[in-house]
Amino acid sequence: MKLNQTLASLIGFAVTLQFTTAANLTGKVTLGGNAPAEKEITPLKDDATCGKLLGGAAPMTKFFVVGANKELADVIVVVKGLEGKSTGAAAAPAVMDQKGCIYSPQILAVQTGQKISVKNSDPVMHNVHTVPVASGNKEENKGQGPGAPDLTFSIPTAENFVKFKCDVHPWMFAWVTVVDHPYFAITGKDGSFTIKDVPPGKYKVVAMHRKGAPTGVEKEIEVKADGATSDFVIEVK
Ligand SMILES: [Cu+2]
Known part of the structure; x- marks a missing residue:
């Protein structure tokens, strides 16, 4: 009896597992x-x-x-x-680094309202200048010297390939796609x-x-x- 119950609950667990991971x-x-x-x-x-x-x-x-x-x-x-199912700021922050005067990664995707944490691993002054075009997303420009704390961005409206650039180093670009769900x-x-x-x-x-x-x-x-x-x-x- 007990074995049957255990088996039944194991099978039940397996079925649940299948549906939740499917x-x-x-x-x-x-x-x-x-x-x-x-x-x-x-x-x-x-x-x-x-x-x-x-x-x-x-x-x-x-x-x-x-x-x-x-x-x-x-x-x-x-x-x-x-759309409308974004988990926003509750999602783990996406991370972008500036290393060797290049963004890493250069292509990123996040949810609307999700935090984007930008590091500066260089012994060099950078600035992070975002240039969105969708209405509701505003341009931002923040300087970040060597050893400065991470910068945080969050983009409220869905938009494909929002440009991130550095005005100090005109070859530095990253492109962040913002999606209104996970x-x-x-x-x-x-x-x-x-x-x-x-x-x-x-x-x-x-x-x-x-x-x-x-x-x-x-x-x-x-x-x-x-x-x-x-x-x-x-x-x-
Ligand atoms: Cu730079």
Whole structure:
């Protein structure tokens, strides 16, 4: 009897577990065609202070992070139609660093109202100047000397690829996409993404690369109780 009860509760637990961990939307993004060559950031190389921080590394742009089999990183994949579900400031802060007079990462995605913590790991003065365009998002510009505390930003309205720049170093850019819910992901170096715990349903899902079509590539996807898989091909220029 006892064994049966234990078994029954174990099976119940397994079923619950399956439902709570299910509904992940996964997939892979690959590059269609070819990507332009990266360019040398000559002013960084020639900068008296920042140039020394390179440690021999080539000061190249990193617009197109493409794997051996055309896996495309830095693609933001967003489920549409779930707006208004942002967890805002309750979400763990996203972190961006300034290291070697370059932003890391250069492509980031956050929820509306989520904190973005910006570090300065350089022995150099930077300033972080945000240039949003959506109404409701305001431009900000904060200086940050060497060893200064982290800066905190938070962007209230959804907007794709909000520009972050440094006015001291005109090659420094990062692009922060702001989504009004947590159902998004950024592809890694293997081109893959996982959007966790999507409520089952039919959705439009968009995959966007900053150097791709501004509207991204959109697909209709049904997320069932056991999740869904969808792959994208993106062209860039
Ligand atoms: Cu700077």
